Amino acid sequence: MNAPRPGAGRVRGWVMLVAGVLLGGFLTVVGIAEAGKLTPPKDPEVLVTLGQLLETEHRRIDLMLENGDVAGAIKALEDLRSARWPSRELGGDASLLLRHDVYGRLLRLRLDNPKVDAKSPDQLLKIAEEGLGKEYDQLDANPFTARLVAMRGEILERLDRDDEALTAYEEALDMNRTLLDELLEQDRK
Amino acid sequence: MSDRKHPERSVLDPEWEDALRRGQEAEGDAGSVDAELAVVHLLRHARRPEGIDDDRLDAVWDTVVGEVAPTPWWKRPWMIWAPVAAAAAVTLIVIVKSPEAEPTVAVNEPAPQSDAAAPPAMESAREEGVGGEASAAEAVPQGAASAAAPQGNAALLERQFSLLEPKARAELGANIESQRGSLRYGLLDTAKGGGR
Numbered sequence: 001m002n003a004p005r006p007g008a009g010r011v012r013g014w015v016m017l018v019a020g021v022l023l024g025g026f027l028t029v030v031g032i033a034e035a036g037k038l039t040p041p042k043d044p045e046v047l048v049t050l051g052q053l054l055e056t057e058h059r060r061i062d063l064m065l066e067n068g069d070v071a072g073a074i075k076a077l078e079d080l081r082s083a084r085w086p087s088r089e090l091g092g093d094a095s096l097l098l099r100h101d102v103y104g105r106l107l108r109l110r111l112d113n114p115k116v117d118a119k120s121p122d123q124l125l126k127i128a129e130e131g132l133g134k135e136y137d138q139l140d141a142n143p144f145t146a147r148l149v150a151m152r153g154e155i156l157e158r159l160d161r162d163d164e165a166l167t168a169y170e171e172a173l174d175m176n177r178t179l180l181d182e183l184l185e186q187d188r189k
Numbered sequence: 190m191s192d193r194k195h196p197e198r199s200v201l202d203p204e205w206e207d208a209l210r211r212g213q214e215a216e217g218d219a220g221s222v223d224a225e226l227a228v229v230h231l232l233r234h235a236r237r238p239e240g241i242d243d244d245r246l247d248a249v250w251d252t253v254v255g256e257v258a259p260t261p262w263w264k265r266p267w268m269i270w271a272p273v274a275a276a277a278a279v280t281l282i283v284i285v286k287s288p289e290a291e292p293t294v295a296v297n298e299p300a301p302q303s304d305a306a307a308p309p310a311m312e313s314a315r316e317e318g319v320g321g322e323a324s325a326a327e328a329v330p331q332g333a334a335s336a337a338a339p340q341g342n343a344a345l346l347e348r349q350f351s352l353l354e355p356k357a358r359a360e361l362g363a364n365i366e367s368q369r370g371s372l373r374y375g376l377l378d379t380a381k382g383g384g385r
Contacts, residue, residue: 044368051365094364097357108347143353144361150346157343169342176349183353 041092050091054080054098061105070109071116077106081127088135096135100144103131107151121158128152146175205229 041047057080064073080102086095107128110119119127128151136145153168206229209222241249262268 041368044372047365048369048372051362051369092368094361094368097361101361143350143357146353147346147350150343150350153346154343166342169346172346173342173349176346176353179353179357180349183356 039088039093041086041095042090043086046086046091047095050086050095050098054102058105070113074106074109074113074117077102077109081106081131093139096133096139097142097144099133100131100136100142100148103127104144104147104151107131107148107155111151111154121155124155125152125159128155141175141178143176143179146172146179149175 057076061073061076064070064076085091085099088096107124110116110124110127128148131148132145132152136149139145149168150172153165153172156162156165156168206226209225209229213220213222
């Protein structure tokens with residue numbers, strides 16, 4: 001029979017230790033490199049086109065609001081809302097952020113101007129949830145999603161669903177906390 | 190009378206002690222003569238005090254001083270507990286004023302500051318990226334100050350958004366621009382026949 005060599009166990013232990021250190025280092029480097037980066041779109045053309053469309057539309061809405069045409073601005077945003085939005089896979093994380101921005105702007109206008117093309121709180125809640133979608137909690141913290149989550153809380157508060165409203169507010173505050181810390185850190189530098 | 194038998198014996202004579210011890214032995218060590226001996230010693234000392242050398246006197250005095258001298262302030266018990274209590278108090282203060290409270294205060298307090306800081310930041314965002322989409326939207330609720338304006342948490346979160354928006358918008362714009370650049374290179378590559 002072949003007896004195991006006396007030093008074999010020690011060598012094996014060292015090999016496993018070195019392998020563990022290398023794997024841990026690799027995962028750390030990759031994790032740091034990927035932190036804060038948006039998942040890229042599968043089809044960059046979709047994202048670029050969406051970005052161009054929204055830039056133009058937002059400028060048009062700016063003009064409407066400068067002229068006091070809140071109803072027109074709401075209608076333009078509703079038109080955007082009814083358009084077909086790309087999936088996260090196709091348009092990447094950035095397309096979700098753009099959608100959250102549009103829905104956030106629409107809801108802000110609706111909440112601040114409840115008499116213009118009036119909607120019930122239930123309908124507003126439906127808009128908020130439609131805008132957020134099912135994948136919003138997989139995104140890195142960003143102010144557009146946080147704002148939409150906060151407005152969902154505001155609508156829930158109007159529906160006297162205080163516990164759910166509080167949860168939404170806390171969720172939005174959590175998202176903003178990291179971002180505010182980063183902003184303060186930048187200001188200090 | 191014993192004084193007549195021993196006319197020269199005085200209270201200082203050590204014979205007193207020897208006589209008392211002998212008497213005690215004669216009675217079978219019954220009883221105690223300690224009280225009588227203590228009186229004899231006292232009388233002897235009163236008549237002729239015994240001397241004490243300097244070293245022993247110093248030793249006795251050190252013992253007395255050690256017992257009666259006040260404890261220095263740094264050795265008092267409260268000096269042990271005070272730092273512990275102070276450390277606990279500081280820890281409590283640090284926990285109460287936790288970092289997450291800072292942004293709340295910072296954002297809550299200076300409403301004028303955030304309003305004042307927002308316009309230039311939004312201006313730069315408009316120039317850099319996807320555009321200053323929210324600038325007018327922000328102006329409407331603040332300017333109109335309608336009855337439906339958000340209160341409490343909602344208002345706080347809206348102010349936080351106005352602080353965070355410019356940077357986020359610039360980053361989003363840069364991301365789209367980067368995709369646009371790669372798309373442009375891809376199209377050029379295709380046009381030159383490199384992609385096929």
